[in-house]
Amino acid sequence: MRLADYLSVVGDPGRDDVEGWLYPTDAHLMSVINDLQIGRGFRGDILEIGAYKGKSAILLGFFPKSGESLTVCDIFDSEALVSDGNARENATFYPGLHQADFEKNYLRFHDRLPRVHVGSSEELREVVAARSCRFVHIDGGHTYEVARADMETARRVLGPAGVVVVDDWSSAHIPGVAMALWEQYLSGALTPLAFTKGKFYATWDPAGLTAEDVSDAVAASAGIEARTAVRLGRYAAASVTMTFGDWQRYNAGLRAVYSKLYADGGASAPQIVGF
Numbered sequence: 110m111r112l113a114d115y116l117s118v119v120g121d122p123g124r125d126d127v128e129g130w131l132y133p134t135d136a137h138l139m140s141v142i143n144d145l146q147i148g149r150g151f152r153g154d155i156l157e158i159g160a161y162k163g164k165s166a167i168l169l170g171f172f173p174k175s176g177e178s179l180t181v182c183d184i185f186d187s188e189a190l191v192s193d194g195n196a197r198e199n200a201t202f203y204p205g206l207h208q209a210d211f212e213k214n215y216l217r218f219h220d221r222l223p224r225v226h227v228g229s230s231e232e233l234r235e236v237v238a239a240r241s242c243r244f245v246h247i248d249g250g251h252t253y254e255v256a257r258a259d260m261e262t263a264r265r266v267l268g269p270a271g272v273v274v275v276d277d278w279s280s281a282h283i284p285g286v287a288m289a290l291w292e293q294y295l296s297g298a299l300t301p302l303a304f305t306k307g308k309f310y311a312t313w314d315p316a317g318l319t320a321e322d323v324s325d326a327v328a329a330s331a332g333i334e335a336r337t338a339v340r341l342g343r344y345a346a347a348s349v350t351m352t353f354g355d356w357q358r359y360n361a362g363l364r365a366v367y368s369k370l371y372a373d374g375g376a377s378a379p380q381i382v383g384f
């Protein structure tokens with residue numbers, strides 16, 4: 110399968126059967142940013158913190174070019190030691206998660222597994238070299254302490270034109286992520302590139318990609334669009350959404366999936382929301 114095929118799977122609820130939290134807007138925007146980096150000759154590895162059953166890792170698995178690699182880090186069903194808050198969150202949201210489910214899903218779309226680090230993201234300091242990455246997706250533990258440490262890891266491992274993507278940056282039930290993000294932002298060093306309902310895109314490299322680069326690339330790509338840039342202190346960045354037509358199609362697809370689930374007796378839905 111190719112990247113474009115996976116994007117169309119993620120955009121079609123009738124075919125998208127990998128459980129997880131990657132939605133079409135972010136799948137497209139991540140892909141647009143990957144294309145921008147590649148097009149401008151920026152090279153480096155890809156890192157994901159928090160893989161769950163592989164939904165976003167499968168997308169990231171299409172990004173590495175020759176000489177680059179994808180590393181994913183997750184606790185999965187290991188006995189990795191984490192703080193009480195982190196352990197409670199994992200028990201609540203990811204019960205019954207098995208590394209084998211991640212691997213099975215990933216290998217449906219790729220010939221080989223990525224490098225998998227099973228354990229707490231704290232351990233990445235010994236595993237991923239400084240300035241070796243160009244793209245880091247943070248979607249692991251959502252307590253302030255874990256999100257803060259993951260932001261620091263991203264800052265350390267990102268090299269030239271590196272981009273960090275922070276999931277759940279504005280989710281009310283896990284405000285620690287927002288606190289960790291804005292802390293970095295208000296320090297003055299993190300520059301926003303764009304944001305969606307689910308993820309915040311930014312860089313620490315003042316000579317790397319700009320919010321304007323991203324908006325222009327979004328305007329030239331199908332499926333998503335950039336709204337007017339919103340000023341956030343000394344920077345501005347655009348909110349990126351699906352185009353209205355794509356959103357209508359996606360919602361019709363979701364309705365069809367849910368109607369079938371309810372008609373079949375209300376079996377639990379693989380995903381609850383989509384945007």
Ligand SMILES: C[S@@+](CC[C@H](N)C(=O)[O-])C[C@H]1O[C@@H](n2cnc3c(N)ncnc32)[C@H](O)[C@@H]1O
Nearest residue numbers: 129130159160161164165183184229230249250
């Ligand atoms: C929201 S899920 C990831 C969703 C995935 N990115 C997707 O697209 O479907 C969060 C994942 O982070 C993992 N996790 C939680 N705390 C972690 C930690 N401290 N270190 C590494 N992984 C962690 C959980 O096991 C879970 O699989």
